[in-house]
Amino acid sequence: MSLLKLLHVVLVGFLITTSFASLVAAEPASTRTVEFAKDVYPILQRSCFECHGAEKQEAGLRLDRRNDLLESGSVEPGNPQESELLRRVVLPRGHDEIMPAIGDPLSASQVDALRRWIAGGAVWPETFVVAQHWAYVAPRRPALPDVRDTAWPQSPIDHFVLHRLEAENLTPAPKARPEKLIRRLYLDLIGLPPTPGEVEAFVRDPSRQQYESIVDSLLSRPQFGERWARPWLDLARYADSHGFQRDNFRDIWAYRDWVINALNDDMPFDQFTIEQVAGDLLPAATASQKIATGFHRCTPTNVEAGSLPEETRIEQVIDRVNTTGAVWLGTTLECCQCHDHKYDPFTTEEYYQLLAYFNNTVQEADRANPKQPSSIKFQGPSMPLEDPPRDQQRVELQRQLDDLKSQQQQRREELSAGLDEWGEGLSELIAQSPQAHTLEVIEFESEGTTDSYERLDDGSILLQGGDPPDKDQYRVVATAQVPRVTAIRLDVMLDESLPDSGPGRNERRNFVLNDFQVERVANAGVGAGADTVERKQTLSFSAAKASFSQKNYPVAGAIDDDPKSGWAISPQQGKPHWATFVLDEPIELAADRPLAITMTQHFGRALTIGRFKLSVVTGDVDAEAVPEVIARAARKSPAERSDKERKTLVQYRVERDKAFNALDKQIAQLQKQIKQLTPDTTLVMIELDQPRTSAVFERGDYRTPGDPVQPGTPAVLHPCPDGPEDRLTLARWLVSRDNPLVARVTVNRWWMELFGAGIVTTPEDFGIKGESPSHPQLLDWLAVELMDKGWSMKRLLKTIVTSATYQHSSNVRYELRDVDPENRLLARGPRFRMDAEMIRDNALAIAGLLSLRQHGPSIRPYQPDGVWSKVGGEAYDYEVSPGGERHRRGIYVVVKRGSPYPSFINFDATARLACTVKRSRTNTPLQALTLLNDPVYVEAAQALSSRIAAERGDASIDDQIEFAFQLCTARQPNASELATLRHLYRQQSDSADPMYGVTTALLNLHETITKD
DSSP: OOHHHHHHHHHHHHHHHHHHHHHHHSOOSOOSOOOIIIIIHHHHHHHTHHHHSSSOBGGGOOOSSHHHHHHTTSOOTTOGGGOHHHHHHTSOTTOTTOSSSSSOOOOHHHHHHHHHHHHTTOOOOTTOOOOOOGGGSOOOOOOOOOOSOTTSOSSHHHHHHHHHHHHTTOOOOOBOOHHHHHHHHHHHHTSSOOOHHHHHHHHHOOOHHHHHHHHHHHHHSTHHHHHHHHHHHHHTTOOSBOOSSSOOBOOOHHHHHHHHHHHHTTOOHHHHHHHHHHGGGSTTOOHHHHHHGGGGGOSOOOOOTTOOHHHHHHHHHHHHHHHHHHHHHOOOGGGGGTSSOSSSSOOHHHHHHHHHHHTTBOOSEEESSTTOGGGEEEOOOEEEOOOHHHHHHHHHHHHHHHHHHHHHHHHHHHHHTTHHHHHHTTHHHHHHSOEEEEOEEEEEEESSOOOOEEEOTTSOEEEOSSSOOSSEEEEEEEEOOEEEEEEEEEEEOOOTTSGGGOSBSSTTOOOOBOEEEEEEEESOOOSTTOOOOOEEEEOOEEEEEESOOBTTBOGGGGSSSOTTOOBOOTTOTTSOEEEEEEEEEEEEEOTTSOEEEEEEEOSSTTOOBSEEEEEEEESOTTSOOOOHHHHHHHHSOTTTOOHHHHHHHHHHHHHHOGGGHHHHHHHHHHHHHHHHTSOOEEEOOOBOSSOOOEEEEGGGOTTSEEEEEOOOOOTTSOOOOSSOSSHHHHHHHHTOTTOSSHHHHHHHHHHHHHHSSOSSSOTTOOSTTSOOOSSHHHHHHHHHHHHHTTTOHHHHHHHHHTSTTTTBOOOOOTTHHHHOTTOTTOOSOOOEEOOHHHHHHHHHHHHTOOBOOOOSSOBOOOOOTTTTOOSSSOOOOOOOOOGGGGGBOGGGBOOOTTSOOHHHHHTTOOOOSSOOSSOOOOOOHHHHHHHHHOHHHHHHHHHHHHHHHHHHTTSOHHHHHHHHHHHHHSSOOOHHHHHHHHHHHHHTTTSSOHHHHHHHHHHTOTTTTEEO
């Protein structure tokens, strides 16, 4: 080793040793007595036992038993500096010897607790018995602790917070300034900023009475439900599309509106739970209660070609179990899918007992054709939404439609009177009419990977098998006995086995027919051992026409000998189409001289035809076509015609009679209006009449079911109430007063929304690997308070926001930086960046653009072009919502899981592919770029400039800047801030709108997008 490297190693070792010695020799960060059961054992259990416990002893070290730990030499009682355990836990992240080796390092407070425990003799009482984990013991209302500063508390909450602060020799921060506090309150309760007038009114009178009056007013506003629905929809994984590759849209926005209304109505949280888990099973369930079950219909659904319906269904059921565990139990139940939980007292059998509750609902996706693997489709189940005004309008339109149809029938009867004479005059028309004669397919082969095909009764060919090949060429040998053939006709047809009925085989449902070639052959090989074809005659075409041709892909492209051109039909997928290829010269078609037709489809991307039929055409292809059934009826004498044939002739004459045009148009218009008034639908849960059999899946694989199970709940929690073994009983079990988790988990999430972090900072995990509560008694008090006060969310939120703890100033104090950098002790108020939707709502509100219209289908604000372009699934054009629709709140923005709204994703929103208990909160350059360049924020900055001109146009520039600054931050700028903004305005003085530069800067301020 070189001298330089040796010096480096010595120096690093010295620094680590010095750092360790300094840390363990430091004065205690807290003077509170260390209790082994409360302060030390949970740290060892959470961070050490995974590698050094009963099941595994890395390096032969076991720490879960008293004698093993004390005899291991890892701790030196009374001497923290010589304790190897302490040395390991303070090593820097990423060091080879750091403990724990897996997961996050210990926090400063945890290290301090270990240090003080070792310094005090590392006492592990011989009488110590591992108590049941705190989260599995039902909460009881604790007594309010004594505090020295009896004047500070304004709420029972404050007693718990102040008691902890005083134990750490800390004092709470002063009350926030009125303009800061009122902005914090508005953002927390309705997600929107206060107006300057509302701020100024509170600054004039910041009394407690006035403050509580504002709280009551905000809780009663309809915007409350919109603000608090956002985190719940994250939990519900609410979205407007299926997810996965075939990310088609679904209708479930009525569930989102139900959540908003339920929160505004302050529906008790226990009822809020019951209706979402099992509203459809309530006696005489209302439409609203059924809509509520959309909570578990928000599950992503895989309808990709070739996906297995049962696998998709099981994945959804598993998702429902895992989501229920996360939302109501704060538990990582998904760990039990394959094995018993490694840390918490939940078994695999109990997991599948819970799964049995969700295993009996109608499935959402299945194959349209059981024999066709690629035919899986999303089927619901859906429920029509009630809309009395639209229903009444639909009834009136239907009455008008019936009247017109009566008039139409009367006209038919009048035409029928002269039918015999008219029918005899059809001969010439029939002689000229083109008639199609279906070819009989005697051979078919595919160049691609088609596994099989089916000849259907109508003479068409249906391609079957697995995923379609990228390119393909079909060769058909077909015959008929038809004189004077003038054209060849190709029909591309729909079929339920194709993706969304086709006619194309891939998920785009389109095709490109690059080349259509026809040959006459003799001695064609028909069956095994047939002679080789002796003669071929290639037929040439003079023209081609089709029912529809895609732009730049005309039907003539299939016969122009150019391999790059071809016929396609987008955007008219989902409809049958035809193409007629006109022969240069008519031919006689005999049975012994069949046609060999080659259809080349080499565009790629599996753009190939799924079902087709071939015919030959006789007559003049440009003449009006007379259906064969009409021709047959017309050739008969009046006495020979059956009643059906007479009716057919009448109908045909009706269609040709111009007198019917006006009636037909009116009828078509009414039918279109009635269709537009068809009730919207939403996805709901529906229980099967006969329950499915449920079983434990060996190693989590549904294909290997093990022992059968009946619905049941985990033994570590409270007993399940009496009742049927269904979701309703499960829902009532969840919100039982005896459940130790639900109330705690729920109030912890609400606390997290207000303070940025929960009392338990791992809201998704209240188990052993989760963090212990910073204020356990406060958590229990809040949980019991929620239950005792009727499960009222609004009542509990009022209790929290009227506390002195909530009204702290958020200013960071120097003495707290080392002691409590994450504000776990709540010595100051919250300060953190807003969520994505709130940032947008805030900007629109400041600019005066925000529309407060509520409910209804999702909206589409500006987003970059092409974001929704993707392979697979239906192709959707992104059309920006018109007018004020695009300025509605973020809760209504469309959520397409495969291509979520980019602006929101940049601010840590999720694609809602799974239940999200807590969003991440990052700071990236993309966020600044979004605020500067996204059309929504550019438009907001322009509108804010216009608002300043409209409301303060006669004022001085300084007054205009101060007004804009207050709109964005709720406070007045200081002298330095005002001078900076004035300088920016002057720099923009040559532009058409100098204030635009100022408003852009203000909307990009850290303070503007931060709640403090």
